[in-house]
Amino acid sequence: MNDLIFITSVINIPNTPYSYTNIRSVYNKYERYIQTMETIETIRRYMKVNNGLKIMLIECSDFNDNEGIKIEQIIKNNVDYYINLWENIELRNIIYGISKSYGELTFIDNVIKYIKNNHLIFNNIYKISGRYTILPTIDMSKYNNNLNVFNYIKEHNIVSTIFYKIPYNNLDDFNYFLNESKESCKNCIGLELIFMSYIHKMINNSNILLLDNNLSITGNIAVDGNKI
Numbered sequence: 200m201n202d203l204i205f206i207t208s209v210i211n212i213p214n215t216p217y218s219y220t221n222i223r224s225v226y227n228k229y230e231r232y233i234q235t236m237e238t239i240e241t242i243r244r245y246m247k248v249n250n251g252l253k254i255m256l257i258e259c260s261d262f263n264d265n266e267g268i269k270i271e272q273i274i275k276n277n278v279d280y281y282i283n284l285w286e287n288i289e290l291r292n293i294i295y296g297i298s299k300s301y302g303e304l305t306f307i308d309n310v311i312k313y314i315k316n317n318h319l320i321f322n323n324i325y326k327i328s329g330r331y332t333i334l335p336t337i338d339m340s341k342y343n344n345n346l347n348v349f350n351y352i353k354e355h356n357i358v359s360t361i362f363y364k365i366p367y368n369n370l371d372d373f374n375y376f377l378n379e380s381k382e383s384c385k386n387c388i389g390l391e392l393i394f395m396s397y398i399h400k401m402i403n404n405s406n407i408l409l410l411d412n413n414l415s416i417t418g419n420i421a422v423d424g425n426k427i
Contacts, residue, residue, distance in 0.1 A: 200367075201251040203314075203321040204242055206278075207306040208235055208329030209294065211260035211267065217422070218297040218387040224421040226330075228260075232270050234330035234418070239277050241333040248339060250322055255280035255313075256329075257306050259294045282313055300393065301384035303360065304377055311374045321367045328361045331418030341410060347373075347401060349394065351409040357391035358398065358409070362416045369406065376400065 210231045212224040224231065239254060246252055256278045262271040262285075275281045284290045290309070294302040307326070314321075323342070327333075342348050345366050349358040365373050380393045401407050419426050 200320055200322045201253050202248045202323045202325065203253045203255060203280075203319070204246065204325035204327060205255040205257055205280075205310045206235070206238055206242075206327055206329050207303060208256055208258045209260055210235060210258065210270065210329070211262065212421070213295045215295050216297060217299050220422045222422050225423065226419070226421060228270075229266070231330060231421075232274075234332075235274070236277070237332050238327065238329055239274075242327070245333040245335050245337055246325075246339060248323075249343060253279040253321070255282070255310065257282040257284070257310055257313075259284040259291055259306075261285055280313070282309065284309060298384055298387045300388060300390040301381070303390055304381065304384045307377060308374065311370060314370070324365045324367055324370060326360075326363055326365075327416070328418075330421070331361055331416050334415040334417055337415035338413075341408070341413070344408065345406075346408040347398075347406055348408045348410065349398065350414040351411050352391075352414075353411060355391075356395070357389075358394050359414050359416075360390045360394060361418075362414060363394075373397070 211228045212231060215223060217223060226234070242252070242254060256274060260283065262268055284294065290305055293305045296302065342364050347366065347369060348364040350362065351358050376397050383393055398407055398409070417427060
C-alpha cells in the first residue's frame with residue numbers, strides 16, 4: 200500500500216476576515232498558486248517513504264476565468280487526487296468564514312469522506328498546509344512507523360497543524376475526535392489547542408510520537424508574510 204499526503208489549499212483567496220485579522224492573505228491568486236506548486240515539488244523531492252506516496256490537493260477556489268482554468272488544470276496534472284469544494288456553498292461559507300480552525304476541520308472531514316467513499320486504503324495519511332514546503336533536512340525515518348506523529352512546539356505547549364501524520368488504521372478515531380470538536384472550532388478555538396486535547400486522550404496507549412521542535416517545513420504566513 201502507498202501512503203497519502205493531502206494539501207489543504209485556498210489559492211483564489213476571498214477578501215473576508217478571520218476572527219483575529221482583517222487581512223486573510225498578503226499574497227494574490229498567482230503568488231499562492233506558485234507557492235502551492237512549490238509545496239507539491241518539495242513533497243516529491245524530499246518525502247521518501249518506503250511504500251510510495253500519493254498526493255491529494257483539496258481546494259476551495261473559483262477557477263472559472265481563463266487564468267484560473269489553466270491554473271487548475273496544471274494542479275490536476277501534478278497530483279494523484281484533486282477535490283475542489285467551491286461548488287458546495289455550505290462548505291465554501293464555512294471555509295471562507297471567520298474561524299480558520301472550522302475551515303481546516305471542514306477540509307479534513309472531506310478528505311476522509313473522499314477516502315472512505317472511494318474505498319482507498321493507505322498505510323499512513325500525512326497533512327500539509329498549502330504554500331508550505333518540505334525542507335531537505337526532513338528525517339522521514341521518524342515518520343516510518345504506525346504512530347500518530349506531531350511536531351511539538353514546547354515554548355507554547357502546542358503542536359503544529361502545518362504538517363503531521365495519522366496512521367490509516369487510526370483515521371476513524373481521529374475523525375471522530377475532530378467532529379466532537381466542531382463546536383470548539385465554530386467558536387474559533389485554534390486547532391493547535393484542539394489537537395493537544397487529542398494527544399492527551401491518546402497518549403496513554405503509546406500511539407503518539409511528539410517530535411520536539413522538529414518541523415522541517417518552511418513557508419510564509421499568509422496574513423503577514425512572515426517566514427517560518
